[in-house]
Amino acid sequence: MAIAPSCFALDPDTPGTLQQRIRQMVAEAILAGRLQPGERMPSSRGLASYLGVSRITVTLAYGDLVADDFLQARGRSGYFVSAQAVPPPVRAAPRVQDGAGVDWARALGPRAEAPLGSAKPADWRSYRFPFIYGQADPALFDHQSWRACTLRALGQRDFPAMSDDSFEADDPRLVEYIARHSLPRRGILARPEEVLVTLGAQNALWLAAQLLLNQRRVAGIEDPGYPGLRAILGQTRCRVQPLAVGPQGLEPDRLPRGLDVLFCTPSHHCPTGATMPLNTRRALLRRAEAEGLLVVEDDYEFELATGGAALPALKALDRSDRVIHVGSFSKSLFPGLRLGYLVGAAPFIREARALRASVLRHPPGLIQRAAAYFLSLGHHDAMLRRLGAAFHQRRQITLDAVAREGLHLAGSTRAPGGSSLWMRAPDGLDTAALAARLRGQGVLIEPGAPFFHGPQAPTGFYRIAYSSIPADRIPEGIARIARAMEAPHG
Incomplete structure (x- = not known):
């Protein structure tokens, strides 16, 4: 495929004849590395028409470039960038005068912690x-079915799901699967307005932290715990209270008073693998209700549980709508998919949806629809x-x-x-x-x-x-x- 004529523009301030200016325009593009050796140039007729000059002017400019080994003429095939074209020069960055640069140490806000x-x-x-x-093992992934679902999502029938700007909305097929299949497996019943699709669990945790925390509030976190959460909480400038994790996860009777939001992984603690017993989960919810504590439950790995039925999620036991549930397909499909979800009370999800829209509108429609097909057709199970x-x-x-x-x-x-x-x-x-x-x-x-x-x-x-x-x-x-x-x- 030839380089499009629209890639070129004549600078009206460049001195010289039209032929000289066209030659300089092409030579500078090659020297800057924008045109690579072997690429086909626009036809002389096409470039002349685009620039509004005569064809002979472009032909003469191309001839000069061939003579200087910037271009090669290949019979009836046209003109190509020469393999012997001069490589782009290494240009030193301009020096910043002392005292004239930006003081980035002061200009930047809270520093983001490096991810794990x-x-x-x-x-x-x-x-x-x-x-x-x-990380995903390619030997265990269903490449053929995923490819088929992606091709189906690319079809004309699903073109609106892929191409439209849905503003704040999610793919209804994916939301339906989450509400009717994924969540009931955790004992959770939720309406569509209580579910928000996110770019993975990390994005879900960020949305929850941004909405629930500020400089005056206290967040309880597991210690040890998920490092990515600490990086998120640092951006809210909240006070962080580390909470020791025992052999069965967090112990409700050891939680300090004064917490506003508790982040926890009760079903498979990160990183120890501890699982909170059912009676402890109920005790934690009683404590949360008595003290007005909100709980963010990161249920990141429940689908990889084997050896019997998993315990119900905290959200499934919640009777006061104070648990916000975070789920993810990153572990059960592949981490590069970046699809997760938030489940919570409708007012919270409404605000989370608005916050998400202000940053990224919604996760890509093509990925949502392809995942919806993969899930609903049974390939995921x-x-x-x-x-x-x-x-x-x-x-x-x-x-x-x-x-x-x-x-x-x-x-x-x-x-x-x-x-x-x-x-x-x-x-x-x-x-x-x-x-x-x-x-x-x-x-x-x-x-x-x-x-x-x-x-x-x-x-x-x-x-x-x-x-x-x-x-x-x-x-x-x-x-x-x-x-x-x-x-x-x-």
């Missing part, structure tokens, strides 16, 4: 033993069964390898499901340094310090996940972790 995954190497798939959390079986096998292999190598579990193994284990290193071993040594041996683990609140975070914990590592590589990877712990280190 920022330390993960971009080429993590090239590592033989990637014990990293939240079939894939969940495969994931559940594969993760159950990998979990058992990992537990067996951990026991054989004498590594120490720190989290709960009673709650089935999930895709990771929370581990404790020997006393005095810094897992950040351990992770750096293991990376050189093809092993990736996650140091545990980022999960803790405050500057004095313990350094002896780490997480190993089995969602993206083949089962047959797990024993050797665990063995390498054990050997690295035994090796002398500075």
Whole structure:
């Protein structure tokens, strides 16, 4: 395909004849790197017509460019950018005079905390033993069905869902599936006006924090807990109260008074895997109702639970509309999908919808419709069964390898499901340094310090996940972790 004539514009202030100005225009585009070697130039007739000049003028300019090796003439095929064209020069950025630049330390508002995954190497798939959390295994994904659903969503019948600006609205097919299938599995009954589609759970947590918190309010968070939540709360400038997590998650009778909003992961605590018992969930809701406390429940991994029916979500037990439920398809489909949802009282969802609209209107219609087809046609349920079986096998292999190598579990193994284990290193071993040594041996683990609140975070914990590592590589990877712990280190 030829470069469009509309990519060119003659500068009226450039001196010289029309032929010289056209030559300079093309040469500058090549020198700036906007035109690449091998690209086909517009025909002399097409460029002349667009610029409003005679064809002979463009032809003569092209001839000059061929003579200087900026262009090549290929018989009847036309003119092409020469492979020997001078490469773009490296231009130094202009120096800023002392005192004339912007003081960005003062100009910027609250600093955003680096996300947890920022330390993960971009080429993590090239590592033989990637014990990293939240990444999809292509061997377990239903590529064919997803492709078919995406093609269907691209069809003419669904063109409005893909192309229209829906302002604040979500795809009704996707909302219907969430309300009629996903939520009832958690014991939740919700009307469409109580559901909002988000760009993943992170976006849902951000919306909730922005609406519920300010400088005068106090947010309770689990410690250890999800690092991405701390980054979100920092932007609200609220006061953050870390809450110790026990073997069964948060303990309601140990919650301090004065909290305004509590963020928690009762069904599969991040990162320990602890699951809050049913009676504790009810006690937490009684405490919340008595003190006027709002609860944001992050139910990020419930669909990966195996080995029996999952406990009902906090939202399912809520009788005073004070629980805001966050769900996600990132773990059960793939993280790059970036689809999640908020469930809450209609007034809250109405405000969340307006806030979302002010930032991004709505998640892309094509992605919503493709996901709606994949979910409603049963492909999602079939894939969940495969994931559940594969993760159950990998979990058992990992537990067996951990026991054989004498590594120490720190989290709960009673709650089935999930895709990771929370581990404790020997006393005095810094897992950040351990992770750096293991990376050189093809092993990736996650140091545990980022999960803790405050500057004095313990350094002896780490997480190993089995969602993206083949089962047959797990024993050797665990063995390498054990050997690295035994090796002398500075």
